Amino acid sequence: MPELQFGVVFADFDLLIRAAGTTALLWAAAFSVGWSAGWIVAFGRRSPRLVLAIPARGFVECFRNTPVLVQLIWFYYALPVLIGIQMPAFGAAVLALGLNGTAYCAEIHRNGLQSVAIGQWEAGRALGMGRLRVFFRIILPQAVSRMIPAYTNRAVEMAKNTSVASVISVHELMYNARLFSSQNYVPLETFTVVAGIYFVVIWPISLASSLIERRRSA
Amino acid sequence: MTSPEPVVLSATAITKRFGTVDVLKGVDLTVRKGERIAILGSSGSGKSTLLRCLNLLERPTGGTIALDGRTIGRPDGKGCQRYDERELDRVRTRVGMVFQQFNLFPHMRVIENVMEAPRGVLGKSKAEAQAIAERQLAAVGLAEKATAWPAQLSGGQQQRVAIARALAMDPEVLLLDEPTSSLDPELVGEVLAAIRALSDEGRTMLIVTHELGFAFHFATRVLFLHDGKVLEEGPPEQVLKAPREERTRRFIERFTERRF
Amino acid sequence: MPYVWDFSAVTRNWTVLLSGLGGTIVLSLAGIAVGILIGAGLAAMRLSGLRVLRWPATAWIEFFRNTPPLVHFFWFFYGLPMAFGITLSSFGAALAALGIQSSAFFAEVFRGGIVSVERGQWEAGRALGMSRARLFRRIILPQAARRMAAPFVERCFELVKTTTLAAALAHHELLYAAMVVVTETYRPLEVYTVVALLFLTVLFAASQVSEWLEARGRAMQGR
Numbered sequence: 225m226p227e228l229q230f231g232v233v234f235a236d237f238d239l240l241i242r243a244a245g246t247t248a249l250l251w252a253a254a255f256s257v258g259w260s261a262g263w264i265v266a267f268g269r270r271s272p273r274l275v276l277a278i279p280a281r282g283f284v285e286c287f288r289n290t291p292v293l294v295q296l297i298w299f300y301y302a303l304p305v306l307i308g309i310q311m312p313a314f315g316a317a318v319l320a321l322g323l324n325g326t327a328y329c330a331e332i333h334r335n336g337l338q339s340v341a342i343g344q345w346e347a348g349r350a351l352g353m354g355r356l357r358v359f360f361r362i363i364l365p366q367a368v369s370r371m372i373p374a375y376t377n378r379a380v381e382m383a384k385n386t387s388v389a390s391v392i393s394v395h396e397l398m399y400n401a402r403l404f405s406s407q408n409y410v411p412l413e414t415f416t417v418v419a420g421i422y423f424v425v426i427w428p429i430s431l432a433s434s435l436i437e438r439r440r441s442a
Numbered sequence: 443m444t445s446p447e448p449v450v451l452s453a454t455a456i457t458k459r460f461g462t463v464d465v466l467k468g469v470d471l472t473v474r475k476g477e478r479i480a481i482l483g484s485s486g487s488g489k490s491t492l493l494r495c496l497n498l499l500e501r502p503t504g505g506t507i508a509l510d511g512r513t514i515g516r517p518d519g520k521g522c523q524r525y526d527e528r529e530l531d532r533v534r535t536r537v538g539m540v541f542q543q544f545n546l547f548p549h550m551r552v553i554e555n556v557m558e559a560p561r562g563v564l565g566k567s568k569a570e571a572q573a574i575a576e577r578q579l580a581a582v583g584l585a586e587k588a589t590a591w592p593a594q595l596s597g598g599q600q601q602r603v604a605i606a607r608a609l610a611m612d613p614e615v616l617l618l619d620e621p622t623s624s625l626d627p628e629l630v631g632e633v634l635a636a637i638r639a640l641s642d643e644g645r646t647m648l649i650v651t652h653e654l655g656f657a658f659h660f661a662t663r664v665l666f667l668h669d670g671k672v673l674e675e676g677p678p679e680q681v682l683k684a685p686r687e688e689r690t691r692r693f694i695e696r697f698t699e700r701r702f
Numbered sequence: 703m704p705y706v707w708d709f710s711a712v713t714r715n716w717t718v719l720l721s722g723l724g725g726t727i728v729l730s731l732a733g734i735a736v737g738i739l740i741g742a743g744l745a746a747m748r749l750s751g752l753r754v755l756r757w758p759a760t761a762w763i764e765f766f767r768n769t770p771p772l773v774h775f776f777w778f779f780y781g782l783p784m785a786f787g788i789t790l791s792s793f794g795a796a797l798a799a800l801g802i803q804s805s806a807f808f809a810e811v812f813r814g815g816i817v818s819v820e821r822g823q824w825e826a827g828r829a830l831g832m833s834r835a836r837l838f839r840r841i842i843l844p845q846a847a848r849r850m851a852a853p854f855v856e857r858c859f860e861l862v863k864t865t866t867l868a869a870a871l872a873h874h875e876l877l878y879a880a881m882v883v884v885t886e887t888y889r890p891l892e893v894y895t896v897v898a899l900l901f902l903t904v905l906f907a908a909s910q911v912s913e914w915l916e917a918r919g920r921a922m923q924g925r
Contacts, residue, residue, distance in 0.1 A: 291862075294898050298895070305890055380768065401773075414778075
């Protein structure tokens with residue numbers, strides 16, 4: 225077994241940290257898109273009108289039943305052919321990861337809303353509150369607190385998914401790791417350190433999620 | 443009176459501590475063959491814990507349990523008993539238990555629930571086990587439910603199956619832990635009737651219950667537990683009609699007031 | 703000018719895509735098998751009363767659940783050979799990464815199913831004098847298995863989707879086969895759309911079947 229050269233990796237540690245910044249940006253952008261657009265799809269799914277409910281269901285099934293790498297490649301290589309505009313890699317990644325997140329967030333929102341008893345709607349309406357007011361003042365606060373563990377799980381999955389964007393050359397952490405390891409011939413050290421960086425960032429979220437869940441059930 | 447029946451089960455100086463709470467503070471109990479003992483007490487008095495210590499589902503912190511005069515486990519030299527899993531398995535085949543929550547096996551049909559232990563633990567043949575199960579189900583009036591799933595039965599029926607399941611092992615002692623407490627009021631009667639029927643065959647039983655009327659007519663002896671100790675015991679006429687202890691009297695009054 | 707779809711790139715190269723699909727299926731099945739084996743061991747360790755077993759299993763599970771699978775793929779393909787002088791084929795590296803990564807998830811599925819069985823079931827079995835082994839096999843496992851079914855199937859689907867990462871190691875599975883066809887035909891839209899539709903059809907159909915089976919299983923026990 226050759227001597228491990230972690231020193232080489234740590235000498236350029238700031239390079240990896242800067243790349244991690246891009247990863248964080250991609251993560252935040254994709255999660256924002258997914259969380260917000262998820263509401264639109266969730267309301268589509270809850271709608272009694274089939275012209276809304278069926279496409280919403282179709283959207284969710286499409287994104288949940290195909291690999292995220294295929295989605296990424298499709299948005300980066302295939303979509304431009306269709307619309308005639310070449311997107312930058314980062315844009316394609318935000319779009320693909322964001323829409324992927326949309327599908328999952330839509331289901332979280334939908335389940336959260338469903339978990340609030342019908343009686344809460346009725347009680348609000350019986351007090352003469354408008355539909356929007358009932359939704360924002362009564363339903364949403366109850367639903368969101370129940371959804372927090374699911375949101376954090378999704379955030380973890382999305383953080384891991386950002387690494388896939390390296391395949392379409394988004395210069396985030398994983399891309400720089402691949403570059404660095406092939407330039408310096410230290411793949412074991414590089415990927416170990418990079419796995420460590422991901423773990424240090426992602427694990428606290430998982431931990432918080434399970435703590436919240438335990439507190440809720442207690 | 444003729445010579446007393448032999449002692450089947452006895453507990454000596456049983457203590458049980460959960461964390462910092464002493465639930466049982468030294469209970470002595472001798473059960474003779476054919477006795478039917480009702481254990482009363484308010485919640486938190488330790489009555490369910492005592493019952494669960496008797497078949498060692500709960501291991502006592504101190505004291506010993508003896509079945510047929512043989513002490514279970516061996517002293518560890520520090521004042522406690524050490525138990526061997528296989529020995530406990532053998533003990534439990536001879537001390538049956540019926541739970542408050544029935545605990546039927548939901549993935550097995552009714553008759554499979556009753557056959558499981560005679561087949562798997564006593565090693566009976568399938569035909570033997572089936573015959574035993576059919577007999578026990580008939581005894582609790584559920585012969586026609588043999589192929590039903592537990593989830594298809596009412597609470598009262600489930601508890602009768604649980605009784606049949608315990609009796610299929612032909613235990614020397616049957617422990618019943620609040621067998622009617624989680625039932626709707628209208629289903630209590632059928633379960634109590636099934637238990638009463640067992641007294642006709644001279645089965646040795648200990649029952650933790652809040653049904654004072656049932657305890658009065660059914661039990662040969664009543665035990666009143668308070669704060670982890672036996673406060674009073676004796677024949678039902680004495681303990682329930684003329685209690686010596688103030689606490690016992692108050693307990694009985696509270697229950698009778700609530701009833702009527 | 704509207705785009706003119708042309709699927710001949712797919713139809714002329716269907717044997718390449720088909721062999722790629724074969725690669726995906728083989729990798730999926732092998733990955734699931736390895737994941738189940740290691741996962742069962744990890745679950746047993748986490749459920750054991752011994753801290754020396756519980757601790758490493760927990761660390762393993764937490765690490766692989768909280769790091770991206772693509773890193774594992776690269777670690778096994780590029781990192782491991784460099785350090786230990788053993789070379790893994792792209793299949794070997796992908797299988798190791800998939801199996802080990804999914805073992806962390808399978809372990810939690812198994813453990814979750816077992817701890818979800820009510821304490822009363824253990825007590826009822828013990829009160830009948832059943833030995834631990836028999837009680838586990840006859841009473842706990844069948845009930846746990848039913849509760850594990852849905853999350854287990856979900857984990858398998860996740861694993862099937864994750865197999866596409868092997869394309870980054872140039873392993874011949876469906877996505878990599880598609881990449882090869884695209885470089886020859888310059889028809890990314892048609893080829894990648896077909897690949898997406900293949901995954902969609904297979905996984906959606908499988909999820910419908912598993913939901914139906916689950917509903918039937920519940921109905922059979924009168925619930």
